[in-house]
Amino acid sequence: MSAREARQVAASARMGWLLSAPALLVLGVAASGPLLIVVVYSFLEAGQYGNVEWRFSWDGWVGTLFSRDIFDGTLQLADAHLTILWRSVKLSLQTTLFTFVVGFPTAWFIATRAPRARAMWLFLITIPFWTNLLIRTFAINEIIRNEGLLNRILLGTGLRTQPLVIIYSDFAVFVGMTYVYLPLMVLPLFAAIDRFDMRLLEAGYDLYASRWQVLRRVILPIVRPGIVAGSILVFVPSLGAYVTPRILGGGKNMMIGNFIELQFGQGRNWPLGAALSVILLVIVTVALLVYVRASNRGSAHG
Amino acid sequence: MSDIAVEARNAVKAFGQGDHAVRALDDVSIRINRGEFFTLLGPSGCGKTTLLRLVAGFETPTSGMILLDGADITDLPPNKRPVNTVFQSYALFPHLTVAQNIAFGLEMLGQKRGIVADRVARMLALVKLEALAARKVSQLSGGQQQRVALARALAPQPKVLLLDEPLSALDLQLRKEMQVELKRLQVETGITFVFVTHDQEEALTMSDRIGVMSAGKLQQVGSPRDIYTRPVNRFVASFIGETNFLPGQTVPGGVRLGCGAVVDVVGKRAGAVTLTVRPEQVRIEGAGATGMPATLTSLVYFGTDTHCHLALSDGTTVVARVQNPTGGDVGLAVGQAVSLRFAPGAAQMLED
Numbered sequence: 001m002s003a004r005e006a007r008q009v010a011a012s013a014r015m016g017w018l019l020s021a022p023a024l025l026v027l028g029v030a031a032s033g034p035l036l037i038v039v040v041y042s043f044l045e046a047g048q049y050g051n052v053e054w055r056f057s058w059d060g061w062v063g064t065l066f067s068r069d070i071f072d073g074t075l076q077l078a079d080a081h082l083t084i085l086w087r088s089v090k091l092s093l094q095t096t097l098f099t100f101v102v103g104f105p106t107a108w109f110i111a112t113r114a115p116r117a118r119a120m121w122l123f124l125i126t127i128p129f130w131t132n133l134l135i136r137t138f139a140i141n142e143i144i145r146n147e148g149l150l151n152r153i154l155l156g157t158g159l160r161t162q163p164l165v166i167i168y169s170d171f172a173v174f175v176g177m178t179y180v181y182l183p184l185m186v187l188p189l190f191a192a193i194d195r196f197d198m199r200l201l202e203a204g205y206d207l208y209a210s211r212w213q214v215l216r217r218v219i220l221p222i223v224r225p226g227i228v229a230g231s232i233l234v235f236v237p238s239l240g241a242y243v244t245p246r247i248l249g250g251g252k253n254m255m256i257g258n259f260i261e262l263q264f265g266q267g268r269n270w271p272l273g274a275a276l277s278v279i280l281l282v283i284v285t286v287a288l289l290v291y292v293r294a295s296n297r298g299s300a301h302g
Numbered sequence: 303m304s305d306i307a308v309e310a311r312n313a314v315k316a317f318g319q320g321d322h323a324v325r326a327l328d329d330v331s332i333r334i335n336r337g338e339f340f341t342l343l344g345p346s347g348c349g350k351t352t353l354l355r356l357v358a359g360f361e362t363p364t365s366g367m368i369l370l371d372g373a374d375i376t377d378l379p380p381n382k383r384p385v386n387t388v389f390q391s392y393a394l395f396p397h398l399t400v401a402q403n404i405a406f407g408l409e410m411l412g413q414k415r416g417i418v419a420d421r422v423a424r425m426l427a428l429v430k431l432e433a434l435a436a437r438k439v440s441q442l443s444g445g446q447q448q449r450v451a452l453a454r455a456l457a458p459q460p461k462v463l464l465l466d467e468p469l470s471a472l473d474l475q476l477r478k479e480m481q482v483e484l485k486r487l488q489v490e491t492g493i494t495f496v497f498v499t500h501d502q503e504e505a506l507t508m509s510d511r512i513g514v515m516s517a518g519k520l521q522q523v524g525s526p527r528d529i530y531t532r533p534v535n536r537f538v539a540s541f542i543g544e545t546n547f548l549p550g551q552t553v554p555g556g557v558r559l560g561c562g563a564v565v566d567v568v569g570k571r572a573g574a575v576t577l578t579v580r581p582e583q584v585r586i587e588g589a590g591a592t593g594m595p596a597t598l599t600s601l602v603y604f605g606t607d608t609h610c611h612l613a614l615s616d617g618t619t620v621v622a623r624v625q626n627p628t629g630g631d632v633g634l635a636v637g638q639a640v641s642l643r644f645a646p647g648a649a650q651m652l653e654d
Contacts, residue, residue, distance in 0.1 A: 202360055203393035205380040207407035208458065217406075221397045 035281075042274035050268045060271025064279060081259075088255040091170060091245075092238040095177040096231050099185040102178075103230065107189035111196075122190070125183050133180065137247045140176045141167065144248075168250035176244040181237065185230040192226020224294070232291045236284050256280055306372065307494040308334040308357055308462055313366035315352050326352040327363070328518035334462075334496060335511075339488045341497045343505040344515035345541070350498045353515075354464050357496065359383050370461065381410075386455035387464045390471070392447050394439040400450050401426070401435040407458035425453040428487065445476045452484075456491065465497045469504065481508055502542045506530065514538050531580075535654040539578040546584070546620050548577040548649075557651065560616035563594040565644060569651030576652045583648030584622035586610060586640050593643035596620065598636055608632050612642065 045057040062068075067078040110121040128136055143149045144166040151163040166172050196219065204214040220227070242257035249255070254262070256276060263273030315327040327349045334340045342350035355361045356368055359380030368376045375383055386407065394403050404425050408418045426432045429449040439447060448468060455463055465484075469477045485508050488495045499505055505512050506526040514521045514529060514537070522529060522538045533539035536547070548565075550557040552575055556566045559577075567577060587593055595615055602609040603626075610622045610632075620642065624632045634640070 197391075197393070199389065199391055199393045200395060202380070203387075203389060203395070204406075204410075205360075206358060206385075206387045207454070208381045208410040209406075210381060210410075213410055217410075218395060222395075 038274045038277050042271050042278055044271050046269045046271050048268075050264075050270065052270050057271065060269075060275040063269065063272040064275050084254050084256060084259050087170065087253065088239055088257075091174055091177065091255065092235050092241075094174055095181060095238045096185075096235045098174070098178050099182050099234050100189075100227065100231065103182055103185035103189055104227075106182075107186050107193050107226075110186075110190050111193040112198075122187075125186050128179075129183050133243050134247075136180055137176055137244050140172075140179055141247055144172055144175060167248065168253065170249070170253055172248040173241075173245045173253060173255070176248040177238050177241060180244060181234045184233040184237070188229035188233060189223065189226045192223040192229075196222055228291050228294045232287060236287055239283060240280055305336050306333050307336040307338075307370070308332075308496065309367075309369040309372075310353065310356065311367045311369065313353065313356060313368065314364045315349075315356065315361060316364045325518050327356070329366075330515075330518070330520050332513055332520055332523065334494060336494055337492050338510040339485065339495045339497065339508060341499060341505040341509040341512045342515060343499060343502060343512050343541075344521075345500055347517075348515040349518040350515050351466055352518075354387075354466055354496060354498050357462070358385055358387050358464050384458075384461045385464060386458060386460040386462075387466065388448075388451045388455045388468045390467045392451040392468075394447055394450055394454070396438070396440055399436050399438055400431060400442070403439060403450055404453045404457050406454065411458060421457055425457045428456070428490075429453045429483075444471055445480070448472065448480065449483075452487070456487070456493070460493065462494045462496060465495060467498055467500070469499070470501075477504075484508065506542070514541065516541075532650055533578060533652070535652055536576065539650070539652060544581055544621065545578045546581065548579065548618060548620070550575060550577060557649075559594075559614070560618050561594055561614040562616075565649050566646075567649045567651050570653070571651060577649045578652060579620075579644050579649045581609065581621045581623040582607075583645040584620060585643040585645060586612075586622055586624060586634070587643060589639040589641055591641040591643075593641040596640055596642050598634055598638045598640060600636060601632075601634060608634075610634060612640070614642070 041052055042060045043056055043058075044052040045055045045059065047053050062075065063078075063081075065078060065081060066075040067081070068075055106125070110118055110125070113121060141148070145151075146163045146165060146167060148167075150166075151160075154160040154164060166175070200218055200222070201214055204218045209217065239255075240257050241255055242261060245253060245255040245258055249258075256279075260273050260276045260280070263269045263276065267273070310330055310332050313327050313330045314325065316323045316325050318324050330349070330353060332353075342353060344350045352361065356363055357370075359375070359378060359382075363376060366376075367374055370383065370385065395406065398406070401422050404422045405418050408421055413421075422435075423432075426435055429452055431446065431449055431453065434442065434446065439450060442450065448471075451468065468484075469480050472480060481504060484495070484497075497505075497508065506529075509526055511523060511525055512529050513523045516537050522534045524532075529538060530542055533542065533545075539545045539547070548559050550559040550565070552569070552572045553564060556564045557569075557575060557577055558564045565577060569575065585593070589595070596612040598610060599613050599619070600611040602611070605626075607623050607625045608631075610624055612620045612622060614620060622642070624634075626632060
């Protein structure tokens with residue numbers, strides 16, 4: 001490289017840094033900064049009236065799984081905390097599974113429509129997305145609560161004499177989250193199925209595969225990147241869901257998101273809230289790593 | 303067991319409704335013999351691929367029957383027919399390796415792992431792809447993919463192999479090699495091949511018999527020699543090879559052409575008829591000889607031979623093919639007066 005070329009390379013490198021400086025600043029301050037604060041707070045002591053005392057303490061982290069008996073100070077496994085963690089994971093997995101079971105035929109249907117009709121169907125699926133999450137969740141509440149639409153139909157037609165009690169249960173949260181996150185499963189699935197070469201179906205049938213075998217051995221392996229993408233897009237937000245379990249679960253069926261909020265509010269245990277937030281972040285990061293690995297393996301056959 | 307491997311009886315395939323219905327196949331009846339290399343030949347849109355898809359089971363006929371070994375399979379789905387297809391786009395499974403692709407059909411049939419492995423190995427040897435067994439199919443060249451598609455379709459040992467223009471995506475050299483390969487495979491395995499193409503040269507070189515199609519109808523079925531030397535109508539005559547069309551009138555003793563010469567041809571029609579003569583059957587002689595007087599209007603050099611464009615005394619154009627002699631040229635010049643004769647029996651009367 002000549003001297004002039006070296007100068008040009010250095011100049012364009014400097015230019016690169018200057019141009020990305022604003023973005024890096026925003027990322028640094030807005031993203032990593034608060035994250036760092038949360039991690040630091042998880043190692044501090046809880047203040048008397050909320051906020052933190054600047055003294056090092058393990059209490060935040062210990063409190064995620066254990067509770068200290070107020071009389072003799074011994075540590076016991078906090079069943080309530082474990083229940084909340086387990087409920088969050090369980091509901092998120094159920095939501096992911098169910099949105100896949102419902103979302104796959106939906107995506108397949110849309111992908112096999114004529115091109116013009118396809119745009120309309122995609123529009124219909126994504127309309128709820130344009131509505132505020134709070135309103136969407138209240139809409140579900142309106143349907144499933146004791147005096148809601150569902151029960152009015154059931155009681156009115158005489159199919160039931162007592163209202164079907166769905167609201168304020170894990171099931172209600174499950175229904176709400178499924179409704180809210182369905183488009184997030186359908187869209188990546190649609191994208192993958194849209195790319196799928198339909199002629200492979202004929203090849204499958206030509207080679208004696210039944211419809212079920214074609215689904216299992218030809219379609220699903222090839223649209224796997226879409227399945228993984230959709231699963232991550234549903235699992236991650238549903239794990240940290242806050243509004244939906246709050247409205248449909250009532251006060252008693254808390255998920256991680258609600259539990260964290262509690263610590264920063266009435267619970268007055270910011271370190272615990274911070275520690276729980278970090279745990280949530282770790283779970284999400286692990287899920288994303290799984291996605292990246294799975295889709296890299298998938299794209300090896302490009 | 304009958305000698306007829308595949309039969310279509312009065313097959314009709316219409317797309318669309320009512321007035322807008324398009325007949326891709328218009329009352330086609332055809333019989334393909336066991337163990338033969340049969341080619342369906344015709345231009346795009348003639349219905350040859352539709353007919354193939356009816357045999358494969360990807361479409362059901364609007365009316366008519368499809369029979370395999372004498373049994374009616376019209377209503378059988380494709381995964382129940384002992385027939386396999388080599389697709390034009392190959393349709394290889396991108397998420398499977400070469401060996402897994404080839405094994406697919408046998409696995410779907412529930413064959414034991416040992417048998418499957420053995421058959422896959424033999425197929426790989428048959429198409430000479432042993433070294434690539436573990437490769438993903440997207441990493442293969444077009445010619446290699448084509449051979450995988452072939453091996454995959456042959457592995458389940460079908461009664462009939464259907465090939466939908468499998469060589470159209472290959473370059474000329476590879477194409478010629480694959481033509482020889484396919485012919486060899488067909489003879490070696492003894493399986494009935496039904497081959498679809500629009501390339502008449504391909505059809506002539508590979509087939510035992512050819513079915514020429516146009517606009518949804520079967521025009522003529524016969525051996526390559528029959529189709530070439532005795533075309534029944536204008537379409538077949540012009541689609542296969544090159545030919546001359548000479549209008550004339552039936553007279554006692556033959557057919558009188560516009561220039562006055564009478565050609566000794568026997569045919570079924572009377573009145574105004576059209577004769578065809580292949581260019582290589584036109585003999586050019588000196589101006590004073592006994593044939594039809596003609597003038598050379600142009601000469602086109604084609605490497606192995608020269609195409610001579612001539613005009614008869616009434617203006618009718620005739621093309622003659624003269625083989626280029628080694629180390630010399632044909633010795634003709636534009637504007638030269640010559641005399642034309644047709645080889646005995648070369649002129650055919652068209653039925654339409």
